[in-house]
Amino acid sequence: MLLCTGVAATLVIGVVLLVRGIHVHVDRDVATKGDPTPSSVPSGMRASHDGFGSTELPAPSIPSFRADIADLELSRPVKMLDPATDKADEPWCYLAKSTTVIGMPFQPDVTQITFDGAVFTKNAELCFFYGPHDRPLLARGKRFLEGWIPVVQYAWRVADIAYEIEYFAAPLEGAGIDNTVNFVQIHMKNAGSQPQSGRFTAALRHNGGDYRFGGSGFSTAWKYEMSDTAARRDGKLAYCFSAGAQRESVPGVGYKDSFVGGRYAINERSECCLASYRRELQPGETFTASFKMPRVPTADAGYLAKLEKADYTTSRALTVAWWRDLLTSGAKFSFPEKCVEEAMRASLVHVLLATRVDNGHRMQTDGLPYPIFCPTGAVEEGLLYLLTGHAKFSREGVIDNALRRQLASGLYHDFWNETKFPCPPAGHGHVLYIATATVLFTQDKTLGEQVFPSVAKAVAYIDESTRTDPYGLMPPTYPYDNEMIDGHYASNNYWSLLGLRGAIRLASFLGRTSEADEWTKLEQRFEANILKGIAASAKPDGYVPPGLYSYITGKKARRGFQEYETECDWENMLLAYPAEILAPEDPRVRGTVDHVRKSYAEGIMTYRHGMHLHQYITANQIEQYMAMGDSYTALKDFYHVLLHAGPTYEGFENLVRPWTDRQVDPGCPSPHAWASAKLGTLIRDLVLLEYGGKCGLEPNKRELWLFHCLSPAWTRPGDVISFDDAPTEFGPITAKMTCGQDEATVTIAAKFHAPPAYYRIRIPYFKTLKSYETDAKLYRVDGDCLLVSPDATRITMRWQDKPAAHQGTVGDLLQEYRKANSFDGIDSQGRAIVEGHSP
Helix, strand or coil, X not given: CECCCCCCCHHHHHHHHHHHCCXXXXXXXXXXXXXXXXXXXXCCCCCCCCCCCCCCCCCCCCCCCHHHHHHHHHHCCCCCCCHHHCCCCCECCCCCCXXXXXXXXXCCCCEEECCCCCEECCCCEEEEEECCCCEECCCCCCEXXXXXXXXXXXXXXXXXXXXXXXXXXXXXCXXXXXXXXXXXXXXXXXXXXXXXXXXXXXXXXXCCCCCCCCCCCCCCCCEEEECCCEEEECCEEEEEECCCCEEXXXXXXXXXXXXXXXXXXXXXXXXXXXXXXXXXXXXXXXXXXXEEEECCCEXXXXXXXXXXXXXXXXXXXXXXHHHHHHHHCCXXXXXXXXXXXXXXXXXXXXXXXXXXXXXXXXXXXXXXXXXXXXXXXXXXXXXXXXXXXXXXXXXXXXXXXXXXXXXXXXXXXXXXXXXXXXXXXXXXXXXXXXXXXXXXXXXXXXXXXXXXXXXXXXXXXXXXXXXXXXXXXXXXXXXXXXXXXXXXXXXXXXXXXXXXHHHHHHHHHCXXXXXXXXXXXXXXXXXXXXXXXXXHHCCCCCCCCCEEEEEECHHHCCCCCCHHXXXXXXXXXXXXXXXXXXXXXXXXXXXXXXXXXXCCECCECEECCCCEECCCCHHHHHHHXXXXXXXXXXXXXXXXXXHCCCCCCCCCCCXXXXXXXXXXXXXXXXXXXXXXXXXXXXXXXXXXXXXXXXHHCCHHHCEEXXXXXXXXXXXXXXXXXXEEEECCCCCCEEXXXXXXXXXXXXXXXXXXXXXXXXXXXXXXXXXXXXXXEECCCCEEEECCEEEECCCCCEXXXXXXXXXXXXXXXXHHXXXXXXXXXXXXXXXXXXXXXXXXXXX
8 A cells, every 4th residue: 555655765664664564463362364365345235345344333423522432432343454455556544434525615514525435415425336246336545636636536446447536526606615516527447458348336325324424314205306417306406417327216226207215215325316337348448427416405496507517627627726726825845755745735625624604704623523613623723724824714714713702701712611611721722822823923913903802801811810729720620621630731721821922922013011011920920830730740750641730530520431531641741842831851841752652552642541542642742752852753653643644644533442443433534624733734843843932932042943853755865845935933934955965955035024043953863964054144053953043045964874873763663553552441440451562
């Protein structure tokens, strides 16, 4: 299977080998011996795919708490995914049943393209079958066009018939985005030297029920009818198809006239209104059929007239051009490693496709698992917009929503706790941070004046809370999410300090000197209180737990909770970055990341003490490694995060058990926009990062890090890493690193409104610096870094490979992936039973 193709660097070779050997292991109870036999798929309609377990899973729903799915998860049977499920000639897909989406930003809902290649809109489903026995399509290895444009493509072959299918969604001309059209096109080509028969079938279904998210009501009384090119359900167009199809009412029953669903006992998952194409193809001959499916079935005459005129080729070209124009209007990041560049762009696309409209307000959501406004995730999604030059989406989808939810107390309200009082400060610092960061990045004083009254109220909430709390911290709270403790969440305090620092910078930017001075005193008091809490809470190994001071876990914290569900590592490691509470060299930073790392499985963080994999939260650890200058570990973890994504770089949230079936709960399908935001931001931060000076409160210590965490795959002779017009809090910058034989040259063109103290360029861990030249006025070597003043426009470094720098890298990568702190259930006290396990 293909993860990063054409990569020769040792570090990435290790990951590719890791992917190719992913199933060659010994489980606690099962040993894989000999060559795997591909799983067969039953012929005929309504067939499920072997190797996945049951397809009769509960209907998806949004849980009231993310952790409430635990009981379902514990009862779900798990078995190893059949090795034959992963195809060596297809793009890598971690999840067994990974889905992706198509659509446009801010449309009412997106369309899922499921793991089995169906088009699911919640209102109806278009599913596909192929070959003489109508095998159901399995399309796990589907990709975005060019790796990031949301035109989904999948190809497969049966004997000499090569099949291709492509999907995208677009609005009709002049019709808006309320009811976008899902376009599908299928190609069948005879790639052999003899005539061959190809067959492809499309069918209408209401809801396939397997990793389909949400859905509308179903009725057996619906009336179905077909014309030569369309299928209608209860008088509304469900989908159109190319002329010349063989039509069937239900599988095996030719269509003659309209029928009511009850006539054929049609249920939600039954196929009906089938359009089949069987063609005898000469060598080299291709047959093409197209399908158009409104997101919402409709009888609107004006809409249908526009739909009839909309052809596939023109609509596709307009859609591709629209996405190109949007993304090229922002910053451009380029990496020699194709999958990294694609992942960054695709991550932004996934975040954009997670936008909705709520009562007339544009809104950022977390995507399929949680299609509502979540402040904690929205701040990361807003940050990705800022870092890629699309600040307007941060304003519209994030800031406007967050600020209008502010309570009279000044607290920014969190969706997850709308009905629970007193509301916890779950996303308070997050919102304060993104609101101030957006102003500072864009230097938009008009926006600054607009948000300032809200920011002032938010700061007043921090002031009042920390004055009345016995520890001088943000209020303690119940186990509402994530860390699941009853007490002072460490992360709430970290984020509130970060937001407060942003508020001080905003006040200074707007010339509000009195507020800046007053808030600076608050910041100093608050920081001192947090440091006292960290000192009192850190364990002997330096580990700073999820809560500060004493806190309650388990059943005492919330009735029904077990110990293993609580006290989870989440954002308690955010010590060196982004809030800069502790210096990177502080032993408690290393002690915390080392402690958290003990519960890694498959090379990434886990949740609930090894019970579940958690892909994107691993970025929190990586950020600390970057701040600490530990590039090797940061990159190792980064590639493992990338490994756990799907072929359109979609990420998942939680609920995957290590070394089992690679399935999330069906109510929590991919893509998760928060995961995408973390991945996209992380890739930017590998080569461009603001750091130091208490988040900018001390500008003479604030640095801009350039090309500071480089993979061996990006520094070969001829490799170029670049970013053009990339926003930073100092202003936009364009920079390029061109690698030659034993040297690299960095060119810089910046348009700063306030320059950083220095550029910091870290010499890669696998290189030794021999000499350097620069046109900067000030420059020096600082450990393994070059520090140059921001007037620099050119830096040339001459370096050489460290002897044996990559020795053991492949083994290290494989060992990190294969080891697991295995969750083995709970003991009589409800505590997690965790055993070190190396499959």
